[in-house]
Amino acid sequence: MITLRKPKVVILGAGYGGLMTTVRLQKMIGVNEADIVLVNKNDYHYETTWLHEASAGTLHHDRVRYDIRDVIDRSKVEFVEDTALEINREEKKVILEKGEISYDYLVVALGGEPETFGIKGLKEYAFGIVNVNSSRQLREHIEYQFATYNMEEEKKDERLAIVVGGAGFTGIEFLGELTNRIPELCHEYDVDFHKVKIICVEAAPTVLPGFDPELVQYAVSQLERKGVEFLIGTAIKECTPNGILVAKGDEEPREIKAGTVVWAAGVRGNSIIEKSGFEAMRGRVKVEKNLRAPGHDDIFIIGDSSLFINEEINRPYPPTAQIAMQQGELCARNLAALIREKKELEEFKPDIKGTVCSLGEDDAIGVVYGKKLTGTKASFMKKVIDNRSLFMIGGVPLVMKKGKFKFF
């Protein structure tokens, strides 16, 4: 009898893609078939698509995260709390902050990073809706601005101005929460509501590019009604400690003073991709149909660091939670096949069920199974989607613990 060494699967990142891969794989294979190691920098998973709520302060950040150990089968998966720094493809190992780990099969499911397009000052002075740390810092920063307003002998109204750079999904969803939160903040800190300014700056010629124009119109008018001022087709030229410089086309940049600038515009792949020598576009690797990196039979790349072309429109699918989770499901199946030495891998076929963009607690816009929705109906669907992603990872117990049930 020959003793075979068990293959070792290392999954980097416990976001939507990595965690889905892990929970599916742990069900599919037996303890004796493979070693599975999940590496994540925190001991918790967070719902990236809920961060706009934690950032505005409408949902506590503990509600948007849960302990990874609660959803993994610890008899099958070893969890390592560490940060991946670089992948050494020749030696088949990953350099971590506190050590290194070798692999037979690697899943790179490390999330995206903000793309600032080289705009001066954004990294230094703008806040981000990127992870739990950045979201609660942003929430605290806004609260501090409101708390400070009445402390100054000469009141500075620009303290109460909030600029949101980007009218994409994150920007619009954050604005929805913010317009609900501002009246609460005004009450909390004795501030006149009319002193507060919310400005959304978007370089593209439209809000929510790619979304149905009728729904976009609905979203814009709802947010405008609640006090948001839109500067569309306008680029942020620079971010300073006092606000931003903007310009439309070639016009002379003008200053908008603001105590808070939020950059919610660009997402790129994880910087580990380039650092490890993968060929990539803005940190995203154009993966094969079976989700492996070209030329690497032992490396899968999924989620924000992968690029997968939608052949119908010949453009990449946007980096969404929906795609990342579907990729995780397929990745687990393909890993199981490799472990069992099957040659045939499945190809990834995204199944876009719909997209809903929240506009706050009880309003949203969306297209679900081809049907356009607005208002409470869309908002209901958004919560169903949020609960579904919990269910897919942690089943009913996780939905009961972290789900959204305030439907009406």
Place this chain on the structure above:
Amino acid sequence: MITLRKPKVVILGAGYGGLMTTVRLQKMIGVNEADIVLVNKNDYHYETTWLHEASAGTLHHDRVRYDIRDVIDRSKVEFVEDTALEINREEKKVILEKGEISYDYLVVALGGEPETFGIKGLKEYAFGIVNVNSSRQLREHIEYQFATYNMEEEKKDERLAIVVGGAGFTGIEFLGELTNRIPELCHEYDVDFHKVKIICVEAAPTVLPGFDPELVQYAVSQLERKGVEFLIGTAIKECTPNGILVAKGDEEPREIKAGTVVWAAGVRGNSIIEKSGFEAMRGRVKVEKNLRAPGHDDIFIIGDSSLFINEEINRPYPPTAQIAMQQGELCARNLAALIREKKELEEFKPDIKGTVCSLGEDDAIGVVYGKKLTGTKASFMKKVIDNRSLFMIGGVPLVMKKGKFKFF
């Protein structure tokens, strides 16, 4: 029949002294006897002696304030929301921010202000436990420091250091709340408790000067056990954006880096006193025994801007809520006497029932009716005292609304 003009009583400030004067006077005199005007910069009264809780974040700032209109009899008292800038004693009028107001009798019950003893940088960089605005700003500042800690690539432990300047009543009570709050903050922002530093710097040779030494020893050891480091007989020489410079005696000043510096040491009288030409020591007027300003039969000065000598020890009584409220009671009686053209005014005789210094939610030290107390007994008495001051101003309804009932 001769029509007599009703005398007009103007009360400046709705703190402990001014509000007590108002609620007592409105009960004593009829609508036809006098006009009563209460002037206050906010439409709310706040419990100065509870601000250490709002500052640490252990009690919401809305719990430490209530609407002035809820406790005054609006058929008898006119409330003016405005800030007093200067008293014109010759023309018997008060210059307000938005106008002016004449008086026949004036009560100056404007609270004290922080005394920084000319220490460089304190005004610019230190936070204060002075009013609702400053307390919630301090709370938000500390939260922001904790929220920012995990956002920085190179973690700066000094962000988590909190320096409290002054080991008097306010400093010690704030430290008591802070030591209860820090574990919550660590949990909230994923910070290791051992990274947090709390340092109390006091220039005097002891903590809580004037307090029973045995009780002081108890307080110090309780706070040290919870992580406070005391630097006694040590002076703050300067406050900078990065922390403080301290020195013991003539030694070379050394730097203590801290993300938060709180100045809780000195109190002086209101600056309006000197601006209006009263003879004063650090903004406090040595009043006559009937609480009038020397040489002014029409002006009473009570609370933090008055100085009243304790003849037993030949030193002024400390500026406390207890004294201010007792002065308010007498001031109302003396005003009623003047309105009714009685010549004899009563003299102020403080009745010190006791003093309790809180060390957090369920601990305190105190002397009540001559008896020394520590721990839960003292903490219980502290809450009784807090509720009593509500009762004195607003009766049972105010106690029910704002009282402290979490006794054990």
